[in-house]
Amino acid sequence: GNSVTQMEGPVTLSEEAFLTINCTYTATGYPSLFWYVQYPGEGLQLLLKATKADDKGSNKGFEATYRKETTSFHLEKGSVQVSDSAVYFCALRMEYGNKLVFGAGTILRVKS
Amino acid sequence: KAGVTQTPRYLIKTRGQQVTLSCSPISGHRSVSWYQQTPGQGLQFLFEYFSETQRNKGNFPGRFSGRQFSNSRSEMNVSTLELGDSALYLCASSRGGVGNEQFFGPGTRLTVL
Numbered sequence: 160g161n162s163v164t165q166m167e168g169p170v171t172l173s174e175e176a177f178l179t180i181n182c183t184y185t186a187t188g189y190p191s192l193f194w195y196v197q198y199p200g201e202g203l204q205l206l207l208k209a210t211k212a213d214d215k216g217s218n219k220g221f222e223a224t225y226r227k228e229t230t231s232f233h234l235e236k237g238s239v240q241v242s243d244s245a246v247y248f249c250a251l252r253m254e255y256g257n258k259l260v261f262g263a264g265t266i267l268r269v270k271s
Numbered sequence: 272k273a274g275v276t277q278t279p280r281y282l283i284k285t286r287g288q289q290v291t292l293s294c295s296p297i298s299g300h301r302s303v304s305w306y307q308q309t310p311g312q313g314l315q316f317l318f319e320y321f322s323e324t325q326r327n328k329g330n331f332p333g334r335f336s337g338r339q340f341s342n343s344r345s346e347m348n349v350s351t352l353e354l355g356d357s358a359l360y361l362c363a364s365s366r367g368g369v370g371n372e373q374f375f376g377p378g379t380r381l382t383v384l
Contacts, residue, residue, distance in 0.1 A: 191370070202275070202361055202375035210370075248314065257304060257369060258327050261314040 161186040165249045165262035172269050178236040180265045182223075182249035185230065190251040192216075192225050192232040193259070197246045206234075206247070239269045273297065275364050275376035283382045289350040292379045296343050296364030302326070303345035304373060305337060308359040317360075320345050321367050349381075357383045 166181040184190065191210045195203040207216030212227035221236045232249060249262040276295045284290050296303050304327075305317040316329040320339035337347040343364075349356055359380050363373040 195375075200377075202377045203363075204375070205372060208372075250314075252370075255369065256327055257302060257319055257365060257371070257373065258316045258329070259304075259306075259314075259363075259373065260316070263313045 161190065161251060161253060161260050163249050163251055163260055163262035165265055169266035169268055172239055174241055174269055174271050175238045178239045180234040180247055182232045182234065182262060183230050184232065184251050186251055186253065189254050193250045193252065194223055194234050195248045195250060197248065203248065241269045241271050243267060244269045275362060275374055277362055277376040277379050279379060280377065281380045283384060284352050285384050286352055286354060288352050289348060290352060290381060291346050291348045292360055294345045294362035294376060297374055299366065300364035301343050301367035302365045303339060303343065304363045305347050306361045306363070308361060317347065352383045354383050357381060
């Protein structure tokens with residue numbers, strides 16, 4: 160079946176450090192790919208998305224590129240802030256439905 | 272525009288009881304999906320409703336059910352609660368077409384004792 164694997168956390172960084180959270184997927188077909196963020200006590204917020212190969216999603220300084228050849232969608236940010244501390248989820252959605260398949264989530268902690 | 276609202280936000284039940292959770296989608300949205308979030312299993316899809324019909328279903332036992340009303344509000348019900356049903360239940364709404372962005376509510380935290 161379709162699945163998403165993302166790096167285990169927690170990831171602890173100092174403010175202004177570079178962030179990478181790895182995400183790979185397995186899917187039969189042509190999924191859309193997403194990164195969601197969850198702050199403590201809240202639901203999920205869409206951070207960015209990409210709907211086809213080589214698309215780059217970006218938002219609030221975060222970026223991810225849909226790489227079909229490596230089945231990856233790694234999240235990056237050049238300079239993290241304390242306010243970026245949250246749980247980040249990589250997810251896919253197949254072209255024929257709205258069901259989201261999520262990775263396990265990666266906790267990010269940014270220290271000042 | 273108001274976001275997705277879920278009630279109640281917190282709930283404590285005992286084993287064997289049943290529970291009903293409610294989700295009010297964003298105005299104009301016709302699709303509601305439900306997800307269960309647990310530390311062990313992560314985020315798992317329960318079901319999706321569109322125009323009062325279940326459009327897709329995840330791999331959960333029949334104790335988990337849902338429905339959608341004509342105003343697009345949705346409820347999910349869990350009968351004969353088990354300890355393992357303790358979780359954060361999230362609902363997401365979208366306009367309804369395949370591929371429309373989904374917007375998540377804050378969730379209902381269910382604790383089963």
